[in-house]
Amino acid sequence: MNQSAAPHSASSLPRPVLIAGLSIAIGGAILFSTKAIVAKLLYRYHIDAVTLIAFRMLFSLPVFAAVALWKMRTGPALSPGDRWRLAGLGLVGYYLSSYLDFLGLQHITAGLERLILFLTPTFVLAINAIFFKRRIAPVEWAALLLAYCGIVLVFVHDLEGGSGSTVLGSLCVLGSAVSYAIYLLGSGEMVRRIGSLRLVAYAMCVSSAACILQFFLLRPASMLVQPAPVYWLSLVNAVFCTIFPVFMTMVAVQRIGAATASQAGMIGPVSTLFLGALILGEPITAVQLAGTALVLVGIYLLSLKK
Helix, strand or coil, X not given: CCCCCCCCCHHHCCHHHHHHHHHHHHHHHHXXXXXXXXXXXXXXXXXXXXXXXXXXXXXXXXXXXXXXXXHHHHCCCCCHHHHHHHHHHHHHHHHHHHHHHHHHCCCCCHHHHHHHHCCHHHHHHHHHHHHCCCCCCHHHHHHHHHHHHHHHHHHHHHHHHCCCCHHHHHHHHHHHHHHHHHHHHHHHHHHHHHCHHHHHHHHHHHHHHHHHHHHHHXXXXXXXXXXXXXXXXXXXXXXXXXXXXXXXXXXXXXHHCHHHHHHHCCHHHHHHHHHHHHHHCCCCCHHHHHHHHXXXXXXXXXXXHC
16 A cells, blocks of 8 residues: 555545545544543553553554454565664654653643644754755745744743653654654655555564563663553553554545645544543633644645645
């Protein structure tokens, strides 16, 4: 299942196909964004990011391992070079990015976390400009300015609230977004050669192994014994916030194309903001709404330019 599989633009698709694809993309974006809410609920049971991510990967690994074995048997063999690249992509794109994200969530609100992660396309643009000498167009500069003004607005608002170490948490999530941007840049050529499903399955297996190994190196095995709600919430985190969104996004990209699926994903930060208020009791203020709107407009402009 390749991300370039959608040969037509969204405007040329039959209306039922477009609506179905958009619905899948929106559902996947909301589910993926919900991981921040689930993580906040898990932190109420006094577990840390190392334990949280280990449980997430323990529950999701069987599915990704099954897909990896299936693709290993049906697809062509990988070269040694490809295997090393996949290992690197799995460590940077899913292990490091996820760990920094959950680490940051211990200190900042779910709404701010989702907005910072939503800046990933701007980091892709910046890396392209710095390392590959790609020129940034005026409309892209305007999009960057809008997006970062929105982040600064929400960040300063949360900083005044004094809840946790907002600076530390924001830096961790910022590192997560940069890590995932590096993964996106590094995976582009491999996606075209081996397919997105195979790439994600292998990379997630590498990430799972790293997260589980990290747990046993840093925590005693007795930490695996937790209250029942931790297991249930971890299962929700693995199935509904990891496995389902990954495959739903792939299906959406195949049906309506990557650009349209990406734009539909802009519902993510908005859904996190309102779910945070509904489930976690995080307040929604005019400043947060204004900052969120600026970020969404900026990323939307970037997606149109792309």
